[in-house]
Amino acid sequence: MLRAARQQDRDDILRMQDAAFPGDALAMSREGFAGVLHERGTQLIVAETGGQIAGYCLLRHRKWRPWAGVDFLCVEAAFSGRGLGGMLLRGACDRTARPLIRLFVRPDNERARALYTRLGFRQTGLRKANYHDGTDAIVLMKWLGLFRRGANRDIP
Template identity: 40%
Template sequence: MSAVPDEPAVRLRPMVVEDLPEVMALERRLFPHDAWPEQFFLDELDHTQGERATRRYWVLTEPVADDPRTDERLLGYVGMMCVLPLADVQTIAVAPEAQGRGLGTRLLRLVVDTAAVWGAEQVLLEVRADNDGAQALYTREGFTHIHTRRRYYPDGTDALIMQKPLTDLNAPSSASQLR
């Protein structure tokens, strides 16, 4: 477990099943039209274990003193899938009251850095076409829009597919062998 730089009280740690009630509450607040069902998170967490793990999920929390039921409050979470040569941001969320503190940037950089360590050549993500704030974050962090999936979300909103290369994608690589 480590602290997020510039936020000494904020803790970053792996997501566990016990986090899901708070994760689901935040998921429903932030994504009312397309929140993941709890079973999606359970299935994803199953893929974080063992030698052949292809997923990593983390939560950001901060200590609370005013709630006798818990000693920490969920600020955000992020999940990554990495099946080489690609990594994918599965989900990323920051509580509205914690936005503007750079936490989304920290979570996104965690995924990119982890993907690079795992040997991924690029990181992909999808974002709602109407989520200007998230698109701005991804663009600032070096992601570019490469494709649009029309009417992808349940309410008919398009999904923008964005990519960040971690290597020279034109150089010979393990992906070249798949062609």
């Protein structure tokens, strides 16, 4: 089940984030977590399985950009391989009124790249030295369409 994250999800989400994205300068902090939940144009989506947080996706809509950005997408290792990453990403696509959605992926993350390709994302660029260790990021985007039925229209 997908739902909006709540304050009580903080510790589970931050634990997953720290394991999956160590040293990331854009990582959410304990102190800033509540702000992320209430920040205009930001959606923190969780996948819940059996009452446990199994994964999350942080989706941001910046008003000066024509795309929505997936800043973080993570599935708990114990739930890997069950289709939750795809469910979270499809949920993010469904929740934006923007015509495009963009994300970055490490070149060596073949599993994630395969998922994104299956879901219709295409490489549009390369961001040099994007990650804290100097690794480049592959920029992927997906065209969602101009007129999005049922998408969340109250986002800036």
